[in-house]
Amino acid sequence: MPNAFWCVVEDDRAGHPKKVMAEVLAEAARLSGGRAEAVWLTDRAEPDGLRRLAEWGAGKIWLVEHPGLAPYRGEVWAPVVAGLVAAQAPRAILGAVTSRQREFLARLAARLGVGFAADVVGLAMDGDRLVATRPVYAGKLLARVAWARPPWIATLRPNVFKPADPVAGREPQIERPTVTVPDGALRLAERREEVSTGLPELSEAELVVSGGRGLKGPENFVILERLAAVIGAAVGASRAAVDAGWRPHRFQIGQTGRTISPKLYLGFGISGAIQHLAGMRTSKLIVAVNKDPEAPIFKIADYGIVGDLFEVVPALTEEFKKLLGK
Amino acid sequence: MKILVPVKQVPDTATQVKVGQDARQIETGGITWIISPYDEFAVEEALRIKEKRGEGEVVVVSLGPDRVKEALRSALAMGADRAIHVNDPAFNEADTLLTARVLAAVIKQEAPALVIVGRQAIDDDMGAVPAQLAELLGWPSLYWVMEAAIDAGGRTIRAGRQVEGGLEVFEAPLPCVLTAQKGLNEPRYPTLKGIMGAKKKEIKDLRADDLGVAPESAQLSIVRLETLPPRPPGRIIGGDVREAAHELVRALREEAKAI
Amino acid sequence: MRVELTEEQEMIRAMAREFADKEIRPIAADIDRGARFPQETVRRMGALGLLGMTIPPVWGGSGADAVSYAVAVEEIAKACASHAVVMSVNNSLFCEPVHKHGTEEQKKRFLVPFASGARIGCFALTEPQAGSDATNQATLAVRDGDHYVVNGRKLFVTNGREAAAALVFCQTDRALGHHGISALLIEKGTPGFGVPRVEDKLGLRASDTAEFVFEDCRVPVGNRLAGEGMGFKIAMGALDGGRIGIAAQAVGIAAGAWELALAYARERKSFGVPIGQHQMVQWMLADMATAIDAARLLTLKAAWLKDAGQPFGTVAAMAKLFAAETAMKVATDAVQVHGGYGYITDYPVERYFRDAKITQIYEGTSQIQKLVIARAVLGEA
Ligand SMILES: Cc1cc2nc3c(=O)[nH]c(=O)nc-3n(C[C@H](O)[C@H](O)[C@H](O)COP(=O)(O)OP(=O)(O)OC[C@H]3O[C@@H](n4cnc5c(N)ncnc54)[C@H](O)[C@@H]3O)c2cc1C
């Protein structure tokens, strides 16, 4: 359909779209008044994968299934999609912020000679044009950007846009355009799966769970580790916990320990002494659990629960498990 | 083997950035400028490839106003052989596509065997130039490269790109474009000798005319820069433990989008 | 008059600062506590060209000017004063005199490896009875054919344990007093050259301060720097340059302590406001900032005069005096700003306080600098 908003499918490399596509499709549908379509380049698309796209709001699915399309190679994908664009004239082409889509959509924009906005956190129509909001300068500022002409090409940051409620049983409308898939110059030599190292390293972790004197003993850190494992967080500690010998010094957060600024810091049984705050106050989001409502850590916390950590931690762990489907 | 490395000068990460008068650019007064850190990985990798092969030339290129010379000089101090400075007011508001066009024009003149670029510049965090460059040149590209090795004959490269959950190692014929990811290497400090020698190395100045690139208007432009909304006051979540835990997780997912 | 660094000097500052912040600062507290000489980082400083900064490249050095040297020492000292003194002694007190007075042959052996940082050198002037009064040398070097036979003791030799060679000042003719002092280059491992002791110190703990004992130590005559009796002049000349290095070290210590105080004054609250809002704390911070800038400018002036080939000894003495006094005062006040935390070893500021003191003592005490300056202004050189 001309003027459609195309959504380039990010998949699990096994025939199913990733969940982020529910967000991208919903946003595309919202902006276009229901003209969201999916474009899927893959070596294999499973029927339930296709159905899922339809349920998430893809009015049509442009499916190019070809062994040469996996693994992703920019120089192979770009001409394929550019050919479709020439024929169908979509108004926007959106993708998710993943390593390959960042590259692919930039490449496609260059081929089409149009603008590209990466890592978008907000989209809005301003009359006849699309305006995107994206963080710049390491998130210190926000930039509003606009395109000179369509198709407007962008990648959308996951977990930011609201996914649509899936419409169960919606049948996918599949179009299989005839296209030539070029050979490409890149040859895959090997694929190495990551060896899981367990929990992430403290200073690099995006999520940090931290425990203080309130944990009462080294054995109780197990409950924090369990919570951390569920959400993929690193485990840190206050100096009180380190000095007591419950955790090695390299896990200490604060003025005389590590300085961290994760996306999310969750502190349990930590009072929030100034020396501790010095090491974590730049965290993007701070959550505190403490049984003392006057604990200073609540002053800088975005969310707080006043309560006994020995009850709150297991309850939280359960909730996270439910949320993350673990 | 000639290796070309585009570098971008960006404000130091520790610098406070403020929105400028016109609300479309930042206030540049008082800023400390550095080479974008990912570009340093790129320069380092180019130098290592040259050192390992025992021959070759590393050329650094930057697009920007006069101050950009400092960034080029830093790259020369690290060991790059010469530099090209594309300095033309016509490119003042270049978007990634125009930047890529300019760099592609330089690359056509220079004809390197390999182009290495940082995965993204830490000012606009767009990360688009390397892929766009590759597309304009019609070269293959590999993003987020964590390891790279060139065959003895200098005709193909074997490079591993970081993907969700692992590493994909590809073989590619040269020329090609790589983007340098953190972890590819540890960039060197410029030595005193390197710093002292940098001023003797050539920095060639080029303008739009020299490259035959028509200064066109940007395909993507900044409408407005804004500061972040202030941090909202914290919220104490009440209720019994179960309810509170549920509400907290919901808020983290839906309001804060942190999980 | 222009008071600004060249682009090249700025690049050197940036490099030294980055290296200091990333490689030295993280280990500074640890090596201080353990009194551990930082071999690895010193080796890397050598590779970067920081240990032979003002020596021409043909002799293994970097060919930089004295201003760059001062700027780099300051940046290193801001993170760790011990690293800075290793750098200052090797540059100013070993490489510079060897470069200035050495023969071709001597430079090949005693300059190239040292200026390039492959080895480090040291400067042995002080003796038990010869501190401020350096003329009062007792170590004896007696000619025996084509060798000198050296006997005596040297004290407080910076880099003494780690160095591969020492510039040792000895009496070759007692009757001539300080006109009978000669400078010998003596390699470690020469029979009769012992290092019996390394001092345990208040500050600068990661730098080794050693005692040397010479017992019938035979040193080839070819290892003598310049003529017999030239030793005292060589020592004084080296110390003139060295004072620029120590002044820069003191500026760095002061600036490092000041940065800590400033950060703490913003962070720490009392009576409901950050302590930096209290006027008396502001007063301290203002005085510190003013003194540091004055000390830095004086140091750079001495370096600039040296680069311009003009007499710089008196200004270097002024810079060393003023910077050392500033370092001590600023470090003391920086501890004060920290209150009780400043007195606790967990906070880095106490290390700056301990390290600052030595700058008032070595390479001529503050009192001796005043003597030098007074003589110069009174015209009694
Ligand atoms: C020189 C110096 C350097 C320092 N450097 C650091 C540093 O780098 N990092 C650091 O963290 N600290 C540092 N400190 C220590 C700091 O001042 C605090 O003493 C320390 O942070 C306190 O740790 P805490 O919050 O775990 O313990 P406390 O202050 O004792 O707080 C424990 C908290 O747990 C709560 N609690 C207890 N039981 C429960 C329960 N069952 N459920 C929920 N909450 C509970 C309590 O209400 C209390 O708020 C330093 C101190 C000094 C003097």
Ligand SMILES: Cc1cc2nc3c(=O)[nH]c(=O)nc-3n(C[C@H](O)[C@H](O)[C@H](O)COP(=O)(O)OP(=O)(O)OC[C@H]3O[C@@H](n4cnc5c(N)ncnc54)[C@H](O)[C@@H]3O)c2cc1C
């Ligand atoms: C950590 C450290 C590293 C050192 N490194 C080296 C080195 O690498 N090489 C080396 O040769 N030496 C080195 N020294 C020695 C240092 O240079 C001497 O300690 C210094 O010159 C002072 O000599 P002194 O200790 O004998 O004190 P003294 O000369 O005994 O002085 C004692 C006091 O008397 C004052 N005084 C002395 N004479 C006069 C005077 N005429 N007028 C007014 N006041 C006077 C002094 O100012 C001082 O306050 C080092 C010392 C230390 C502690």
